[in-house]
Amino acid sequence: MNAHDVLRVTGLTRRFGSVVANDDVSLRVRPGEVVGLLGHNGAGKTTLISQVVGLLRPDAGTIRVGTVDAVRNPAAARRHVALQPQAQAPLDGLTPRAAVEIAGRIRGLSQARARAAAEALGAELDIEPWLDQRAQPEGGGLSGGVRRLTAFAMAVAAPTPVLVLDEPTNDVDAARRRLLWAAVRRRADAGAGVLLVTHNVTEAERIVDDLVVLDRGRVVATGSPARLRGTQDSALRLELQLAPDGEDPTTDDATVPLTPLRRTRAGRRVLLTIPTDQAAAAVTWAGALRERERIDGYSLGPATLEDAYLSLTSPAPDGASDGAPEPTTSRTESAHV
Numbered sequence: 001m002n003a004h005d006v007l008r009v010t011g012l013t014r015r016f017g018s019v020v021a022n023d024d025v026s027l028r029v030r031p032g033e034v035v036g037l038l039g040h041n042g043a044g045k046t047t048l049i050s051q052v053v054g055l056l057r058p059d060a061g062t063i064r065v066g067t068v069d070a071v072r073n074p075a076a077a078r079r080h081v082a083l084q085p086q087a088q089a090p091l092d093g094l095t096p097r098a099a100v101e102i103a104g105r106i107r108g109l110s111q112a113r114a115r116a117a118a119e120a121l122g123a124e125l126d127i128e129p130w131l132d133q134r135a136q137p138e139g140g141g142l143s144g145g146v147r148r149l150t151a152f153a154m155a156v157a158a159p160t161p162v163l164v165l166d167e168p169t170n171d172v173d174a175a176r177r178r179l180l181w182a183a184v185r186r187r188a189d190a191g192a193g194v195l196l197v198t199h200n201v202t203e204a205e206r207i208v209d210d211l212v213v214l215d216r217g218r219v220v221a222t223g224s225p226a227r228l229r230g231t232q233d234s235a236l237r238l239e240l241q242l243a244p245d246g247e248d249p250t251t252d253d254a255t256v257p258l259t260p261l262r263r264t265r266a267g268r269r270v271l272l273t274i275p276t277d278q279a280a281a282a283v284t285w286a287g288a289l290r291e292r293e294r295i296d297g298y299s300l301g302p303a304t305l306e307d308a309y310l311s312l313t314s315p316a317p318d319g320a321s322d323g324a325p326e327p328t329t330s331r332t333e334s335a336h337v
């Protein structure tokens, strides 16, 4: 255990019947750090954070929040951890201002400081027009996005050493997502350790320091976005858009004039990671495929973190969406070549 970790999870295992939702998971978060937790639906992300905040007991492993043993003493740990849960906060009958003030008061702020926090967060997240609008039952009164932003504001109303955010950008529009990401980064820059569950690999890349990729309960990769992209920093991504019901022209190695470092199928997209010196060959080949109408189109650009993430994780089950912004990632099949 490093004395400077604000959160340290070691060997965490949690089963539900025969499902091993967390299988020997270890991770650490230091002050000032945003650690992104990535994984498809059912990978075990919510199970992990439920244990961190004491809502679920592990079958094995340890969780330390600062110097507190969070498994033995969840109440003490919770004083150091703020959570924005995945489910929408029950706001019915409350205004966002009142909800944030109450959250601040519960965390020990004075009435005046809680009021100031609500006002400041309203501006920071651009939800001022709705601050005094009352939430009604069954989603009335406030939009899903404003509810989500209010839940974030409640979590950060008072500073805590650890901040756990479970998909904070769901339902939030693009402009306010930017504000939210900036607000998360600001909390870390002020000294908090942030554990961030997200499906939005591309956006998260800009604010996370480290990533932990979970697949079927196990950690399959950890490291900075640059490290996870790894060799892809000097690689290109050739994306082929397959025709509906068209054959995938990349499956027969003998007819592919490239040596892909990695091949990932995502719905009707095939992503090939290729060395940069094969750019010209790739354009010639993909251009010819399009000419012969074997593909709908193609693009060539720098390899991204999403490519690495898709290649690290197992295929999502049929029909399951991993919630990523691109609709074609709803069903993935990955293969190493």
Ligand SMILES: Nc1ncnc2c1ncn2[C@@H]1O[C@H](COP(=O)(O)OP(=O)(O)OP(=O)(O)O)[C@@H](O)[C@H]1O
Pocket (backbone or CB within 6 Å): 016, 019, 020, 021, 039, 040, 041, 042, 043, 044, 045, 046, 047, 048, 086
């Ligand atoms: N209370 C429970 N009872 C039985 N099985 C559960 C329970 N909670 C989670 N699971 C199972 O544990 C596995 C991990 O689920 P978990 O909710 O942690 O995944 P997740 O990564 O948070 O998924 P999502 O992105 O959909 O939120 C899944 O197979 C899920 O069905």
